[in-house]
Amino acid sequence: SGYITRRRNHWPEAERDFSTAVALDPRNPNAYNLLADTYVLQRRFPEAVQTYERVMDAGERTPIVQFRQASAIFNGTANSKPLREVLAKSPDMDVAGGQTPVRVLFALIDGNYAEAERVLAASPRQDFQDIDFSFYFPKAWFEGLIARTRGDSGRAIAAFSAARTILEQRLVVKPEHARTSAVLAQVDAALGRKELALREAEHAVELMPISRDIYDGVLVLEGLAQVYTWSNERDRAIELLQKLVKMPGYINYARLKLHPMWNPLRGDPRFEAIVASLAPK
Template sequence: MPGQIKVSEEAGARKIPLKRVALFTAGGVLFTVIAVGLGIWFGNHAPVGGVAERSVAVLPFESLSADPEEAFRAVGVQDQIRNDLAKIADLKVISRNSVMQYRPEVKRNLREMADALGVAYAVEGSVQRAADRVRVSAQLINARTGTRIWRKSYDSALDDVFAIESKIVKAVADELGAKLSAAEKETIEEKPTDKPLAYERYIRAGILLDGIALDARSADLRYQAVHLLELAVAQDSKFLLAYCRLGFTHQGLYFNGYDHTPLRLARATEAVEAALRLGPDRGESHLAAGLLYYYCYRDYDRARSELAIARRLLPNEPLIFATLGWIDRRQGRWQDHLRNVNRALELDPRNVFILHQVAGTYQILRRYNNLVATFDRALAVTPNDAVARVARGLAELDANATVQPGQVAVQQVLANGSADGVKIVDRWFNIALCARDANDAKRALGSMLQEGITWGANVRTPRSFCEGLAAREFGDNEAAMNAFADAREEMETVLKKQPDYAEAMSVLGMIDAALGRKEEAIREGRRAVELLPVTKDVMTGPELVRNLALIYAWTGEKELALDQIAAALQGPGPITYGQLRLHPWWDAIREDPRFDKLVEEAKKPVKVK
């Protein structure tokens, strides 16, 4: 059974007693925080609320088409059936992310699957295309007993597949005793598009976006998806779902710093506005709007309003609850954050991205035992996942200041094929620097894309900046200066398009500090913290505070750097015990006696509300 993230008085194996209110400053802002330990609970127990009798998982459909290129149709049929069932408030429907490991080519143990997902029933099926006809077969099974409840096959013209999907959805709902409202029935019967090629492009874009958030190649994959989705909406200007997915893809490029420009923001906004015009009463449109306000505008109140509408219309959509959880986290609302994450995990219990995000929460709170345990849980879901394996090693570095587990994980991943190097390159490069391994750092740089990497929430540094860091660490000052000069040019270009982009301003400050431009560096670092203070964003704000501490350290302002670290350690943030003890970018202040005390302070969990 899936476990839930739990608020308790424990953090991993260590008991964290409730403590009195404490005050701290970070980036010049005063906070009041109350200590509450955060724990994670595992075990063989039901998810929140137990197994609902009308709960179902739609498993991946098998493609029986002779042409392998037709496999996407099985993906599309499964998606549409799952999404339509999920609109029925009388059902509990598990997210697609959590069922993808139960592929038809892998032998399924339905009872184990039912326990893992917390469901009573499963839908299985197959799709076969022959010329301009399609055959879809589906069956509903009691997952706990293996008993077949219902089975039927449908043959139709290729462009009538949506009608087949609607019939399957209504049949399953009827067999489970679910009551459909008039609005639910109308939505289920509505065709997404009458353009088969537009729908194919929509599905193929979705396949590209699967698992993208944890992949260092995500920029390239997003650009490919944008291309397909723009073709889809050009072919069918009324294709609401394609506009929603297009808006989401633009948002990712903007938020993650791949293209943080007014033009990209405008494209994201235009796509969402088109979806709202086409479907003002559709949950998907309001979910897209909620994501837009959260990721692109940091308008948390407006995002919450849109997500509240989406929640009423899409009762089984885990992304709604997950996004509410991410908003809660950025606002430091930890109890609400964990409550919403639990609800998302109930609907999507094997979603590795959500588990990585939970791990991110424990990292910034310095709950190291919980951090490692969460990655263990992720690896139990996907034991061969390259990113999770290396992330687990980096968690050991954060917790115990040891590089060996991360190094071993990296080598194991690379032994399975160099193609995975680009997926793990951000963590790989970090581990290589902390290990002071010049050869490994060079290999990581060889796998790094031009867009570079993030060092935490979403502060992205270009590859040239990373090249400068490595060259400086390993004694090639001329190469370091050249690389930092290139990085400066890149950041200046970004800031010309968006002068108040705090993350880029912060990176420019670090670059100028490395280049010896002290006054500019300090001004830029301080300006970044002013633009995005911790009070506005508990995830990214502390990264900018850390970067300002680095700027002070690199420009010889040791006391200011130490003061900044001391203040930052009083609240959530990216400065961990292992990073502070091992990362070479702290070398400029490492010999100061105060630094050792700060390293010890970084072992302690953060006190939070």
């Protein structure tokens, strides 16, 4: 019930339900991940970290629990050291493809594009969880992101075109899937198809309004903000981000401060003020 309650934007009730579930079974990953994720979505990162600390005290000192705790530290503070250490200790960990994108991100932050390409190519997977637990990005999406970040427009276009084909195939199966439509819009923005990207992103928002589902609705709105960012619509991107940081969601300090997707906004005092507003107090 907490899962549905959360999507309906009833956060105290969701937190109560998940806390009760964890109390009944402290080693149930469904319960403790949903509780910690509820704190993460509200940007209450210390409480997410404490949740995983209690899980480890109960005997669940597994690499994935350590990864999720270190992720909460990173997202709230932009301190990547604990998360890098966890990844280094478990080089083969890739639960649901959730660790490869983080390794790629750290390589991009370090400006080590060869390492980003190596990490991605080394994974046998063809799709990966990135922001949340429910959507899988095609491998070609990350290939495009790496190429775009290093300034290789030819390879970026080839990779994003491949990603586009995969996302279009998904939409044949599920034509009204808002998240897929939102990511397709980001791909089209990367391909320079501005008007098409804006239409697709706005359609995704219509399919998944925050009034119906705050969880997916905000993720779709973040997709629209990224389309604005990649389409040279800086004012609209910043205006939307100013609203998004006041809503529960996965936009956080580390993501805005370090992720290359937001590079076009860097240096704008309004964007830097948004980043600073998320810094740990």
